[in-house]
Amino acid sequence: MSRPLSVVLAGGGTAGHIEPMLALADALRRRDGDLVITCLGTARGMETRLVPARGYDLRLIPPVPLPRRPTPDLLRVPGRVRRAVADTRKVLDEVTADVVVGFGGYVALPAYLAARRAGRGRAGIPIVVHEQNALPGLANRIGARLAARVAVTVPGTPLHRGEHVGMPLRTAIGTLDRAALRAQARSEFGLDADRPTLLVFGGSQGAQTLNRAATAAADRLADAGVQVLHARGPKNTHVTVPERPSGTAPYVLVDYLDRMDLAYAAADVALCRAGAVTVAELSAVGLPAAFVPLPIGNGEQRRNALPVVEAGGGLLVEDAELDDAWIGAHLLPLLTDPARLAALAGNAAAAGARDADERLADIVLEVAGR
Template identity: 60%
Template sequence: MSRDDAGLSVIVAGGGTAGHIEPAMAVADALRRLDPSVRVTALGTARGLETTLVPERGYPLELIPPVPLPRKPTMDLARLPRRVRDSVRATRDVIERTDADVIVGFGGYVALPAYLAAGKGATRRRRLVPIVVHEANAKAGIANKIGARRAARVLAAVPGSGIHAPGMPDAEVIGIPVRSSITGLDREAFRGGARAHFGLPPDGPVLLVFGGSQGAQSLNKAVSGAAAELAAAGISVLHAHGPKNSVELPETTDRAPYVALPYLSRMDLAYAASDLAICRSGAMTVAEVSAVGMPAVYVPLPHGNGEQELNAKPVVAQGGGTIVADADLTPEFVVNTVIPMLRDQQKLKQMGAAAADAGHRDAAIEVARIVLEVARG
């Protein structure tokens, strides 16, 4: 088979966490929709979630040594140059085997060696492999800042991320790529079946609670602590508490059950079944929740560099949700603020419409189009 017959070859570099992997997989799906002849290869490490998520989506996965960037001067910092060299060398081998035309990176441990390897021109054709950089967070990470220095295109989820190509004031704001099962979700059409799937009643408000793949103790305590009041108000709860956590609940009724699960594998059905979410405000969470038009109470992580609050601010500014500090999320807050919100269906509809307007439902297709343009460039 000639190279032209084989189609373009794209490497997506977004391993480690779901926040890096999910946008990469959404773009991979969009590339196949735009051009079925495209060959997509995912780059990852043996210790990331990509070892499970990528094969489930049907894409080949190439593993390279991870390059964690130490935040403090430790022995790991002394080992960094050797780790970088080993990982870049392994990535060059992948570039050569796949005959890559373009690399699209989403930050994290995998992206940095991909950017460095692409810039070495160390392939059989002795050329630089062009790269496209996408930054999902409100504050750009180190890997993407390095990649942006020689990227053909630099993309971001929100304005002011601090990432840009040389000579450009800022990145192109394009949103976060989200999988089509979410962006194409008709919540109203799927509501009945989604509620039946989780054992929820067909009528009455439903509160969705989730704190990421591992759950969040503060969310768990606050909402479960108001379980009796939620049931008395006729509000059902669908709560993903995390695989290592549990919640203590009073007896619930069939009219307003409290459904507590370790993990939600069908987030599309969870969104369709629910009227309001209480959740963290990681970049991917905000992107999905707004894409489906779900009003939300965002509870940013209380530590870090404050990027989770920045992620939610554009949606909140549009009227699609509200932000509450982690320390202020208590059972009393749920009773005094969340229950009245769920009782006001008209307000929820307005917030849902505002959330949808703030989202970027076509981001995956737009990123895929840009990747193909660069590859053919």
């Protein structure tokens, strides 16, 4: 082909779709600086901020929310799909798309249908699907039936012709050497260099259950010499702990963690939710975690964490069971046992994948005929 390859990526809505999409974009750009990358999103998603910040072209289409259960809103879906598919076809024609890669969510279904109907051949534009969660959503279940290749993050994901690839990760995470960065990371957060360290975070907005349990356990942790780095969420400024006397284990509260690579490097164990990206990042960098799946939804967070937990790389605790007593009974013995920590870290790393971005890029280029 005389013109540059044109790849369209559909992954708007939440960070769980956007981050792997951008990790793939970076991997493709490293392969070929002339390659044309176009991202599809909606005006109400995080992609309006994240995609332009990474230097990629973003085209907006109407969102197509897919109800999880039969509701009156389901009747509006066909009309929304038709409008979104029409707008998406215009974008695919304008950028002369050679391949469409979908990550699920609001924009993926219109992208799959538009790709099937567009292009210069009867088969349309070839499609690659990437599923982040252990339990796939409706858009990717449909897309998998239309796709040339289907990649999954979690082994055993029930998706048609799914092949285990892993989760595409940001370069800062995929190449992280926790041991080499530990001293710098702890200094950056005002932590002591040699104390065992617990990292607490509940996603970009924080999590009330985690905030409540961790702060209630502050004295137990301090008495055991364990320091804490805790991201409470920008709207949770009411979450506080008493100021620590000089010489005791620090408890560092922040609203948000801009540098997750430094947070992972500073920590020995994480206490966190079990979103697909979180589980993939922690296992890739070899950081053991106590996963606390969201108690709502379809149970996908529990399924996300199970392969790592079953491999001996972490713990699983239900939201209703997490409190300061659980932290004292399960996390304190782990944080103060270097041999057990090392074993869990090794198991977590063995269950992770650092090169999923490159493996998915291989698939995309192969499907595109490059």
